[in-house]
Amino acid sequence: MNPQDLKYIEIQGVGQVFKTPRGPFVALRDINLTIAKGEFVTLIGHSGCGKSTLLNLIAGLTRPSQGVLLCAGREIAGPGPDRAMVFQNHALLPWLTCFDNVYLGVERVFGASEPKARLRERTAAALELVGLAHAAQKRPGEISGGMKQRVGIARALAIEPKVLLMDEPFGALDALTRARLQDELLDIVERTRSTVVMVTHDVDEAVLLADKIVMMTNGPAATIGEVLPVPLARPRQRLQLAEDATYLRCRKAVLDFLYTRQTHVEKAA
Numbered sequence: 001m002n003p004q005d006l007k008y009i010e011i012q013g014v015g016q017v018f019k020t021p022r023g024p025f026v027a028l029r030d031i032n033l034t035i036a037k038g039e040f041v042t043l044i045g046h047s048g049c050g051k052s053t054l055l056n057l058i059a060g061l062t063r064p065s066q067g068v069l070l071c072a073g074r075e076i077a078g079p080g081p082d083r084a085m086v087f088q089n090h091a092l093l094p095w096l097t098c099f100d101n102v103y104l105g106v107e108r109v110f111g112a113s114e115p116k117a118r119l120r121e122r123t124a125a126a127l128e129l130v131g132l133a134h135a136a137q138k139r140p141g142e143i144s145g146g147m148k149q150r151v152g153i154a155r156a157l158a159i160e161p162k163v164l165l166m167d168e169p170f171g172a173l174d175a176l177t178r179a180r181l182q183d184e185l186l187d188i189v190e191r192t193r194s195t196v197v198m199v200t201h202d203v204d205e206a207v208l209l210a211d212k213i214v215m216m217t218n219g220p221a222a223t224i225g226e227v228l229p230v231p232l233a234r235p236r237q238r239l240q241l242a243e244d245a246t247y248l249r250c251r252k253a254v255l256d257f258l259y260t261r262q263t264h265v266e267k268a269a
């Protein structure tokens with residue numbers, strides 16, 4: 001791998017302080033992390049520790065109070081088509097069909113340089129990739145939660161982002177749909193070789209999907225407590241992993257971190 005690709009995303013000395021009516025609130029401090037091209041990173045930590053805050057910084061939706069974030073050697077100064085976000089609540093426009101929800105983003109990114117037929121081809125290919133070609137003409141209100149989430153993923157993949165940012169994308173789904181979408185995501189990422197940063201609360205999801213798990217300490221002033229490499233070969237099969245010694249060791253390490261070393265104490269608001 002090109003040495004530059006080993007540090008595709010670089011987060012250096014990043015801190016985030018929010019202004020609140022009660023004074024400044026230090027959400028993140030001293031975050032240092034390097035992500036290689038094609039790497040799948042999961043971010044895990046107790047509720048409120050700053051996972052979404054960190055993802056928003058990588059997306060360029062917010063700017064850090066301290067430090068710098070780089071993507072492909074360039075400072076992240078705002079959102080860009082090289083980084084696409086998938087949200088937990090899918091954020092689809094209810095009055096548009098699934099096709100048009102995906103087309104909207106495709107047109108924004110490629111509309112100036114490609115003919116309409118090519119934009120439609122890209123949209124159809126993204127829906128095909130997530131197994132939703134048959135639902136292209138349905139509106140979000142006419143499809144299930146899992147299907148809506150797949151449209152959200154198709155919309156992100158359709159713009160061919162270099163980095164896929166996912167904020168608890170499967171958090172609102174039932175366990176079976178969630179498992180199916182995790183498998184589909186593994187398959188898609190294998191094919192597209194995207195770099196992925198995914199926030200999750202789910203320990204099994206974190207281990208199943210990741211090349212490395214970034215474990216965050218509790219907030220306020222949260223930081224990275226530990227980075228755990230997951231040296232499991234790909235493609236991964238969830239049934240085989242259930243008894244795999246490396247899988248079980250990684251799972252235990254995350255559980256230990258979360259429930260022994262970072263016991264969650266609900267703070268008074």
Ligand SMILES: Nc1ncnc2c1ncn2[C@@H]1O[C@H](COP(=O)(O)OP(=O)(O)OP(=O)(O)O)[C@@H](O)[C@H]1O
Binds near residue numbers: 018020025045051
């Ligand atoms: N715009 C903001 N202004 C003030 N405080 C904020 C703002 N955004 C986030 N926070 C605070 O920063 C901390 C981190 O929030 P964040 O949403 O990143 O946590 P999280 O780990 O993603 O939580 P969860 O797992 O519950 O989604 C929280 O205490 C939150 O209240």
